[in-house]
Amino acid sequence: MDEKVLHAIGKVELHCHLDGSLSLEMIRQLAALIGQPLPASDAELRQLVSAPPDSEDLMDYLKPFDFIRPLLQTKQALEMAAYDVIAQAAAENVRYIEVRFAPDQSTDQGLSVAEATTAVIAGLHRGMSQFDIIARALVCGMRQLPVGTTAKMFEQTAPLLTRGLVGADFAGNEAAFPPTAIKPAILRAQQLGVPLTLHAGECHEPQNIEQTLRLGIRRIGHATALYDQPALIHQFVNAGATAELCLTSNLQTKAARSLAEFPYPALHAAGAKITINTDNRTVSNTTLTREYWLFGQNFGVTLADLLAFNHTAVDAAFCTEAQKAVLHARLEKDYQRYL
Ligand SMILES: O=c1[nH]cnc2c1ncn2[C@@H]1O[C@H](CO)[C@@H](O)[C@H]1O
Numbered sequence: 278m279d280e281k282v283l284h285a286i287g288k289v290e291l292h293c294h295l296d297g298s299l300s301l302e303m304i305r306q307l308a309a310l311i312g313q314p315l316p317a318s319d320a321e322l323r324q325l326v327s328a329p330p331d332s333e334d335l336m337d338y339l340k341p342f343d344f345i346r347p348l349l350q351t352k353q354a355l356e357m358a359a360y361d362v363i364a365q366a367a368a369e370n371v372r373y374i375e376v377r378f379a380p381d382q383s384t385d386q387g388l389s390v391a392e393a394t395t396a397v398i399a400g401l402h403r404g405m406s407q408f409d410i411i412a413r414a415l416v417c418g419m420r421q422l423p424v425g426t427t428a429k430m431f432e433q434t435a436p437l438l439t440r441g442l443v444g445a446d447f448a449g450n451e452a453a454f455p456p457t458a459i460k461p462a463i464l465r466a467q468q469l470g471v472p473l474t475l476h477a478g479e480c481h482e483p484q485n486i487e488q489t490l491r492l493g494i495r496r497i498g499h500a501t502a503l504y505d506q507p508a509l510i511h512q513f514v515n516a517g518a519t520a521e522l523c524l525t526s527n528l529q530t531k532a533a534r535s536l537a538e539f540p541y542p543a544l545h546a547a548g549a550k551i552t553i554n555t556d557n558r559t560v561s562n563t564t565l566t567r568e569y570w571l572f573g574q575n576f577g578v579t580l581a582d583l584l585a586f587n588h589t590a591v592d593a594a595f596c597t598e599a600q601k602a603v604l605h606a607r608l609e610k611d612y613q614r615y616l
């Protein structure tokens with residue numbers, strides 16, 4: 278597939294972390310606001326904020342997030358960061374994006390989780406006012422936090438559900454905190470009517486995917502551990518679940534130790550609902566265009582496949598039905614001249 282075409286076609290992205298997707302320029306601006314010195318060269322800065330090349334697992338991969346965290350502690354910083362991610366997505370013709378972030382990681386200097394979320398939404402709105410894109414927010418509970426803290430975060434952010442927030446996720450240390458460990462917080466979110474997606478199957482634990490399905494969750498981030506689990510794939514397909522695949526990230530976290538451990542071919546063959554995502558543009562040093570290209574190179578994915586995945590992403594999105602109808606029509610138009 279032609280890279281120029283991959284850049285030009287409309288895209289829908291469901292799995293993108295705010296803090297893992299800041300441009301280097303934005304990182305410099307945010308660091309300047311708090312007087313944090315940074316390496317002068319972009320190459321060195323990129324190293325600081327990218328997945329370590331020798332990452333052995335998810336927790337290694339997550340190390341650069343510790344560097345970003347102090348930069349995202351004010352309303353102004355969160356607003357600027359959200360705008361920055363929207364600008365990047367719009368520049369590669371993403372038409373709809375759900376940007377996720379963990380409000381509890383932006384309370385170190387006294388912001389409330391509601392203030393943090395409101396600031397992110399404000400940045401998304403500024404982006405939408407300037408670019409041809411629809412952006413919505415997802416709040417992430419961090420698995421390693423006490424479930425009571427996360428439940429409270431959901432209670433305090435749920436009122437924003439009609440104002441730009443559309444759902445929630447759980448991120449962080451999956452190996453130590455499987456779905457059963459965070460179940461009370463998941464149930465609280467469900468009681469509050471918060472649509473959920475969940476990171477699962479990123480640490481070679483297919484049972485986490487099964488547990489996620491059993492909890493009634495129908496969007497799964499990564500779902501990598503399905504690659505050699507035909508029975509569970511069958512269950513996944515029967516449940517009508519959607520996989521938020523993140524190829525580059527999986528190779529870095531060793532969720533897939535090689536392409537052979539990436540679940541796309543098995544999921545595709547089984548007729549599973551598939552979407553393609555970046556996970557973290559900066560930490561994974563990628564773009565959605567590049568992820569599409571990698572699927573073409575490695576798995577023979579075609580433009581017609583990409584159109585289908587984007588329709589799937591719209592179907593699984595947490596926006597309104599009216600917005601979905603507009604997005605479906607927009608995608609058809611976008612792809613028409615290339616197919
Ligand atoms: O692939 C991932 N798996 C699990 N957690 C992640 C991944 N990427 C980012 N985060 C975590 O989500 C938080 C909120 O955005 C980030 O701070 C990071 O710790």
Ligand SMILES: [Zn+2]
Binds near residue numbers: 294556
């Ligand atoms: Zn993720």
